Amino acid sequence: MLALEAVRKAYGRVEVLHGIDLEARAGEVVAIAGANGAGKSTLLKILSGAVRRDAGEIRIGGEPAELASPREAQERGIRTVHQELSLVPQLSVTENILLGDLPRTRGLVDWRAAHARAGALLARVGFDGIDPRATVGRLPVARRQMIEIAKALASEPRILILDEPSAVLAGEDLDRLFDLIRSLRADGVLVLYVSHRLDEVMEIADRVTVIKDGRIVTTSVPADTSPDEIVRQMAGRRLAQVFPPRRPQPGRELLAVEGLTREGAFADVTLDVKAGEVVGMFGLVGSGRTEVAECLFGAARATAGEIRVDGKPVDLRTPKQAIAAGLALVTEDRKDTGLVLDMCVRDNAGLATMAKVRRWGLLDRKRQSAMVDEVVDELDIRPRGLDRPVRHLSGGNQQKVVLTKWLLSRPRVLILDEPTRGVDVATRVDLYRMIDGLTRTGLGVLLISSDLTEVLGASDRVLVMHEGRLVANLPSADTDEERLLAHSIGVAA
Amino acid sequence: MNAVASPSAIKARLPELRANRGLVINGSFVLAFVVLVIVAAFTSDAFLTESNVTNLLRQMVTTGLLALGMLVVILTGGIDLSVGSIVALTGIMAAGLSAHMSVAAAMTLAVIVGVACGSANGILVARFRLAPFVVTLGALTTIRGLSFVYSETPITPLKPGFLAIGTNTVGPIPVAAIVMVVAFAIVQVFLTRTSAGRALIAIGGNREAVRLAGIGVSRHLLLAYAISGFCAGLAGVILASRVGIAQPSVAVGFELNAIAACVIGGASLAGGRGSVVGTLGGVVLLALIDNLLTLYDVQSYWQQVLKGLIIVFVVLARRQEEER
Numbered sequence: 001m002l003a004l005e006a007v008r009k010a011y012g013r014v015e016v017l018h019g020i021d022l023e024a025r026a027g028e029v030v031a032i033a034g035a036n037g038a039g040k041s042t043l044l045k046i047l048s049g050a051v052r053r054d055a056g057e058i059r060i061g062g063e064p065a066e067l068a069s070p071r072e073a074q075e076r077g078i079r080t081v082h083q084e085l086s087l088v089p090q091l092s093v094t095e096n097i098l099l100g101d102l103p104r105t106r107g108l109v110d111w112r113a114a115h116a117r118a119g120a121l122l123a124r125v126g127f128d129g130i131d132p133r134a135t136v137g138r139l140p141v142a143r144r145q146m147i148e149i150a151k152a153l154a155s156e157p158r159i160l161i162l163d164e165p166s167a168v169l170a171g172e173d174l175d176r177l178f179d180l181i182r183s184l185r186a187d188g189v190l191v192l193y194v195s196h197r198l199d200e201v202m203e204i205a206d207r208v209t210v211i212k213d214g215r216i217v218t219t220s221v222p223a224d225t226s227p228d229e230i231v232r233q234m235a236g237r238r239l240a241q242v243f244p245p246r247r248p249q250p251g252r253e254l255l256a257v258e259g260l261t262r263e264g265a266f267a268d269v270t271l272d273v274k275a276g277e278v279v280g281m282f283g284l285v286g287s288g289r290t291e292v293a294e295c296l297f298g299a300a301r302a303t304a305g306e307i308r309v310d311g312k313p314v315d316l317r318t319p320k321q322a323i324a325a326g327l328a329l330v331t332e333d334r335k336d337t338g339l340v341l342d343m344c345v346r347d348n349a350g351l352a353t354m355a356k357v358r359r360w361g362l363l364d365r366k367r368q369s370a371m372v373d374e375v376v377d378e379l380d381i382r383p384r385g386l387d388r389p390v391r392h393l394s395g396g397n398q399q400k401v402v403l404t405k406w407l408l409s410r411p412r413v414l415i416l417d418e419p420t421r422g423v424d425v426a427t428r429v430d431l432y433r434m435i436d437g438l439t440r441t442g443l444g445v446l447l448i449s450s451d452l453t454e455v456l457g458a459s460d461r462v463l464v465m466h467e468g469r470l471v472a473n474l475p476s477a478d479t480d481e482e483r484l485l486a487h488s489i490g491v492a493a
Numbered sequence: 494m495n496a497v498a499s500p501s502a503i504k505a506r507l508p509e510l511r512a513n514r515g516l517v518i519n520g521s522f523v524l525a526f527v528v529l530v531i532v533a534a535f536t537s538d539a540f541l542t543e544s545n546v547t548n549l550l551r552q553m554v555t556t557g558l559l560a561l562g563m564l565v566v567i568l569t570g571g572i573d574l575s576v577g578s579i580v581a582l583t584g585i586m587a588a589g590l591s592a593h594m595s596v597a598a599a600m601t602l603a604v605i606v607g608v609a610c611g612s613a614n615g616i617l618v619a620r621f622r623l624a625p626f627v628v629t630l631g632a633l634t635t636i637r638g639l640s641f642v643y644s645e646t647p648i649t650p651l652k653p654g655f656l657a658i659g660t661n662t663v664g665p666i667p668v669a670a671i672v673m674v675v676a677f678a679i680v681q682v683f684l685t686r687t688s689a690g691r692a693l694i695a696i697g698g699n700r701e702a703v704r705l706a707g708i709g710v711s712r713h714l715l716l717a718y719a720i721s722g723f724c725a726g727l728a729g730v731i732l733a734s735r736v737g738i739a740q741p742s743v744a745v746g747f748e749l750n751a752i753a754a755c756v757i758g759g760a761s762l763a764g765g766r767g768s769v770v771g772t773l774g775g776v777v778l779l780a781l782i783d784n785l786l787t788l789y790d791v792q793s794y795w796q797q798v799l800k801g802l803i804i805v806f807v808v809l810a811r812r813q814e815e816e817r
Binding site: 297318319320323324329331337338339340341342343347351352354358361362363 | 682686687688691692694695698699701702703704705706707708709765766
């Protein structure tokens, strides 16, 4: 039914898929497992036509397929239910399910037939309880997920891709999903099931394929393997001399957090960062890491808990207060929240420190340039030129500009949220060196990452988050990727 | 250092220059000017006369000041539709108040009213997070109404001093045009050399990044709308002074000319991009077109048609040049 041969994909200079071979038959449920950044999402995007592969063959039902656009993928019978729902909240359930394909009589929409058809599809998904006339935005998330699946089934696909469908489903809903998958399998549909929840995978899949670092490492039958085994394969081992050796000598406590809670995001987080220390924070997407960082930086409000900087309790309601307290946050998405892309390197790097270079109400551009230039030089940002719009820089150099901005504000604790996402290897090495160098000057670093190798290699100890809670605090020397991953998935012994 | 930069080297650095100097070096734009002026000079005897040039300069002041304030707001990613109405309100208030106090005091008060109108817009946009389009659309109607409430009928100011700022000249150059140029210079310095100015532009580019840099976003948004209100107030006072009579129905639709000038000058309505020099160019271009169509005796409805088409054409030409 579906065959992939040596499929490759690179974003810029970074290759994320190094030749994927995969074969799956009709009437099969194939689970795809892999840690964050392993290349799962890219693979799914290629299959759904959202991005194009650089090389390799894809055959569907024996015929070569280009999959150049989502439309082509759909015409070939591939339907994807994405993690982020793609429903229009203002429209009715019926309109969402039959969008673009509403039944018509004499040019007008035949609403009775439309609702009937939507109702039938919902019944097939096992959700005849949903009123097709209801407005989607008013329904709970689990219902929306089922509507999304009903929508995918409306065109009777031959291949159905489910990306983390169970993220919002639980208990009875999950049972219904599994019933549905089994009935699809009986009808000869190929189901690709992507999930972090290994117990589910073991229950529903006929085969489990593990992706690691852009390669398929194993494919096995659930009966022959175990969640522990799969975790080991997902974690694997990478040999790389990219991390400078750490000899941590933690000094006094710089940042202390007690019982920090933000309702709906995370609860009861207690941690501390000492001078000269790199504390890693690992967790899957959605585990609450980023939200913790935002609360520590005053970008979001915590609902309970205490934060102390240098022993003094601080009230962080705005980023301005957090900066004044000596904190800095390099956010996870530099294009969305870190940079003003149309402005130049100097403006971006100097954005948080304009007050320092003001004289008689005017910006002293010379002093600003000198200040920025010093750090730019140290971080080796290329190409040179403070007047260059950051839009034209590579991902790695853009990240360095963001870092420059925060180093200029002279923080005592630097919070880095996914600092190496989309950054090439050479720049990564630079960044790790820089982090190491900063801690030697007495800075404390909180390094949030979903890259196992990075979080282990660059930090002195690692905190693990799982579903909004801190579940582990392990010295890097005494742990390994497997243990971290097990904690983050919630299967640690 | 290279003694002479080669043309290709300059071309390679263009995006850089555009983004940072606030300068717009744009071929089709400059070409449009040159062609217009040459054609005008050859085909119309009246064009290069001193009185026409003075007139031309005087006429661009209102649009110029409005466009300047508009640019500041557009840079933040907003829009100010209320400026035409502010022109009417401040003009008629200046004329009315001048009967009771000195001309200078009346005009100052009127401009303060303009700033107040802009600040009200700013508060609604910044603190209550309402869409700028909606807020200023409401203000457009409200402030127009207030002008009629203040005086249903036109007011003719009696003090001769009232006409000074709008009609006096230094040589052939109107005082009002000098005021406008000074205002442009001040805003240019504000946008390129003050932290508030840089913050304003940055907000239009990426509001969240600015917030996370510890900069108060609301404060700066409010400032932008206040500046627009100030410019509109100044324009209103000068217009009333030039015409010698203040009407509550004046300046309907002027906000659109101001927006057109900004856009012709390279401003992006999405915010974060635009330049003072470009906007000035847009203002001059619009004034030239108006002036020429009048000199050629084109019927006024056809003037509108032609002007609209020219605006679209210039923006289109700019876009293609930028994409190249």
